[in-house]
Amino acid sequence: MSQVEQRVVHLQDGALAEVGAIIDRVSARRLYFVVDESAYTASGAAALLEPHFRDRCVTRFSGFDLNPKLHDVERGIEQFREADPDVVIALGGGTAIDLGKLIGTLACQPTSARDIIIGKSGIQRSGPPLIAVPTTAGTGSEATHFAVAYVDGVKYSVAHNALLPDYAIVDSTLTHSLxxxxxxxxxxxxxxxxxxxxxxxxxxxxxxxxxxxxxxxxxxxxxxxxxxxxxxxxxxxxxxxxxxxxxxxxxxxxxxxxxxxxxxxxxxxxxxxxxxxxxxxxxxxxxxxxxxxxxxxxxxxxxxxxxxxxxxxxxxxxxxxxxxxxxxxxxxxxxxxxxxxxxxxxxxxxxxxxxxxxxxxxxxxxxxxxxxxxxxxxxxxxxxxxxxxxxx
Ligand SMILES: [Zn+2]
CATH class of the missing domain: 1.20.1090.10 (Dehydroquinate synthase-like - alpha domain)
Incomplete structure (x- = not known):
């Protein structure tokens, strides 16, 4: 379950169904789900994804600030390490996807999230596969290898190939209710x-x-x-x-x-x-x-x-x-x-x-x-x- 070399993009109406297919294909048992709860319900994604979550162990991360903050990344890392997931799903706008990238990757490094974000130390290895599901048509974060994070009010951009989502699920029906x-x-x-x-x-x-x-x-x-x-x-x-x-x-x-x-x-x-x-x-x-x-x-x-x-x-x-x-x-x-x-x-x-x-x-x-x-x-x-x- 460790290596997914090639990034896969599903860009069509109804692409959300691929999330279920991917987690089945990679036999994921433990899922880490970074989710903007209001977008999850309003977009209609909940109705489609919940059946796939039923017999799996799903750890949810939500209730985060708008724009990724260090304290949210640290809270996520603690929860992530306890859950030891084999796949990460990030669903929402740019903040949810950037948090999915940061938590899933930084939780697997030997140095602190703060040091990596402020550039004092680097990313040494990839985290588990990341499935990015945008619910807005804007940031394109599902297609980039960087993530924004604020530390003590200062904005940083972390860039590394390990942050590029392995799967991008771009389903415009999720934006219909915006x-x-x-x-x-x-x-x-x-x-x-x-x-x-x-x-x-x-x-x-x-x-x-x-x-x-x-x-x-x-x-x-x-x-x-x-x-x-x-x-x-x-x-x-x-x-x-x-x-x-x-x-x-x-x-x-x-x-x-x-x-x-x-x-x-x-x-x-x-x-x-x-x-x-x-x-x-x-x-x-x-x-x-x-x-x-x-x-x-x-x-x-x-x-x-x-x-x-x-x-x-x-x-x-x-x-x-x-x-x-x-x-x-x-x-x-x-x-x-x-x-x-x-x-x-x-x-x-x-x-x-x-x-x-x-x-x-x-x-x-x-x-x-x-x-x-x-x-x-x-x-x-x-x-x-x-x-x-x-x-x-
Ligand atoms: Zn922008």
């Missing part, structure tokens, strides 16, 4: 992850293929999935979310994600919205890349080709028009589309935001960024011209 607000915020996360992946320094031809298909699908489907969802639109958003996960699994994210973490922790803004509010300014900023400030070793022409790829998929000719399209998309799904609208109204607040950003995380942005250049971009200073077009 309210419009969650469809919108999580869908914006998928869209932003795809756009950031397109221009990321870490992007490859493979990640670009996933990212452009994801961005196209989200661009076409998100407004409909939010205001008048059909099975097809839900399926398209699940596909967009999964492909964006596959894209950032290779390329990683860039400045808008780096900025989003302190927006979320300070203002309580949902992750997808916190990312989306700086996507349009970052597009304007990155489009002005030059020889002297290009962070991508492939050069500014390469970055500009990627920017054209974004304007094309949004169906416009200019960067200014693409910025307008992005802002309109965010408004059209009923979300705030600027820092002002999420409550970051003063230059002092913007200053605080840009100085909290980890410079390391910005290094994947295609144009060099510093807290000074971000402040010039995002602040309200008439002397520097239009917001979003100032050059640092």
């Amino acid at each position: 309210p419009a607000s969650i469809t919108a915020a999580t869908g914006l996360d998928a869209f932003c992850q795809a756009i950031e992946s397109i221009w990321a320094v870490g992007a490859t031809d493979e990640s670009l293929a996933y990212a452009t298909e994801s961005a196209r699908l989200a661009w076409k489907s998100l407004v409909g999935a939010t205001h008048g969802p059909t099975a097809e639109l839900r399926q398209a958003m699940c596909r967009a979310s999964h492909l964006a996960g596959k894209a950032i699994n290779i390329s990683k994210t860039t400045a808008s994600h780096a900025l989003s973490y302190s927006i979320s922790s300070e203002y309580g803004t949902p992750h997808g919205i916190a990312v989306a509010v700086t996507l349009s300014p970052m597009l304007a900023y990155n489009a002005q890349v030059s020889e002297t400030d290009c962070a991508d070793p492939r050069g500014p022409e390469h970055v500009l080709t990627r920017i054209r790829c974004i304007t094309e998929l949004l169906g416009v000719e200019s960067v200014a028009a693409a910025c307008g399209k992005i802002e309109n998309l965010i408004s059209a799904v009923g979300c705030p589309n600027s820092l002002d609208q999420v409550g970051i109204t003063s230059n002092a607040a913007i200053q605080r935001l840009v100085t909290q950003v980890d410079a390391n995380r910005l290094s994947n942005n295609p144009r060099h960024t510093t807290s000074k250049s971000l402040f010039a971009l995002l602040s309200k200073n008439p002397a520097q011209g239009e917001r979003g077009t100032s050059v640092p």
Whole structure:
């Protein structure tokens, strides 16, 4: 029961039935189930999975905070070690899946969860197989080898191949009951992850293929999935979310994600919205890349080709028009589309935001960024011209 080398993806309506088939196939007796209880019931997953749990020993982990915290990981590890499970199932949004990755893997290491999360020690071995079942179309966490965790209020990202789920079960019927607000915020996360992946320094031809298909699908489907969802639109958003996960699994994210973490922790803004509010300014900023400030070793022409790829998929000719399209998309799904609208109204607040950003995380942005250049971009200073077009 120890090694499952190849990751398996089931991406179709009704894919949840595969969970039962997998636990039967691998003869799992003891299951560790990380579950968002409200999503479990509302999505309809409970009715389908419970029969498979009946004659097995199932240890449930739930009641965790929104955004994975060290204390939840530690509570899970203690419970996991006692249960000694032979498979882990994580069902819910990004938090549930990240916790499934962290608990199942970190419980099997000789060093403490805290040390691994803060980077003082590494992951040395894999945990039992992980089956990831997203109930939102957003983070794409089921397709990535990293997990977010907060320690003493500071956000860390743990990256290791052992964290990549062995099985991804992407069943869009589980998203049918989501309210419009969650469809919108999580869908914006998928869209932003795809756009950031397109221009990321870490992007490859493979990640670009996933990212452009994801961005196209989200661009076409998100407004409909939010205001008048059909099975097809839900399926398209699940596909967009999964492909964006596959894209950032290779390329990683860039400045808008780096900025989003302190927006979320300070203002309580949902992750997808916190990312989306700086996507349009970052597009304007990155489009002005030059020889002297290009962070991508492939050069500014390469970055500009990627920017054209974004304007094309949004169906416009200019960067200014693409910025307008992005802002309109965010408004059209009923979300705030600027820092002002999420409550970051003063230059002092913007200053605080840009100085909290980890410079390391910005290094994947295609144009060099510093807290000074971000402040010039995002602040309200008439002397520097239009917001979003100032050059640092
Ligand atoms: Zn994200």
